[in-house]
Amino acid sequence: MKGGKRENGSAGREAIAAVVSRETLGRLTTIADLLVKWQKTINLVAPATLPDLWARHVGDSLQLVHHVPQTPLRWVDLGSGGGFPGLVVAAVLAERDGAHMHLVESDTRKAAFLREAARLAQLPVTVHAARIEQVAQALAPGTHVVSARALAPLPKLLDLAAPFLAAGAIGLFPKGRDAERELTDAARSWTLDCDLRPSTSDPEGRILLVRGARRGTDTIEPQSGARSPGEPDAGGGPPEATRRG
Ligand SMILES: C[S@@+](CC[C@H](N)C(=O)[O-])C[C@H]1O[C@@H](n2cnc3c(N)ncnc32)[C@H](O)[C@@H]1O
Helix, strand or coil, X not given: CCCCCHHHCCCCHHHHHCCCCHHHHHHHHHHHHHHHHHCCCCCCCCHHHHHHHHHHHHHHHHHHHHHCCCCCCEEEEECCCCCCCHHHHHHHHCCCCCCEEEEECCCHXXXXXXXXXXXXXXXXXXXXXXXXXXXXXXXXXCCCEEEXXXXXXXXXXXXXXXXXXXCCCEEEEEECCCHHHHHHHHCCCEEEEEEEEECCCCCCCEEEEEEEEEXXXXXXXXXXXCCCCCCCCCCCCCCCEEEEC
């Protein structure tokens, strides 16, 4: 498409402008503009999705904040790539005193982008240019939420997120149309306390919310500690499915 909004990836921005503060929109715009600029030299998102950057990536990431409590948060995003969902969530966390986002990304060029975006948008972010396996044990204590989008199929994803889930973090994992099958695969080696919720950005997508995970098939309870005091539930509306065992 020549000219117009779609060429610079701003289609869908208006819809998001209607649901976030002016300050958050400003931070998101800084991130999106930098991504469009860096995308010329680094593959931060699939090129075909760039015209739909706001709806397909920003909006898809933004919905995650509705699944967690409105209290100070320590959030860790694994395999952040071009900043989804980590940078987008951090743009919202910037309005919450004491909240902080940790982004883990092993690709050093993508990590450089994440650092520059966080600096320009003035986000409460620490970027870890490292493999998840190397930093998870050190980062896990006190983490309220661990997220990952398009990182790995669920069984592998649970392996990577295990230190965070064991420390009491809620897992938020956007999944596609194969979410049910991934859950079935994961159930062969994990016992999960989880909900599968609808995605607001993708009719076929699901948000997998994991409250607890244990290797094996016996009953599990998440450890206490990291979840915010007084939190009744992770919020975000009625679950589409609940699994235990
Ligand atoms: C398919 S991309 C998804 C990026 C982003 N989450 C998104 O949804 O657009 C997966 C990212 O995870 C990173 N990654 C994969 N395995 C990793 C690991 N073990 N440790 C750290 N980063 C990893 C890759 O470098 C890549 O940037």
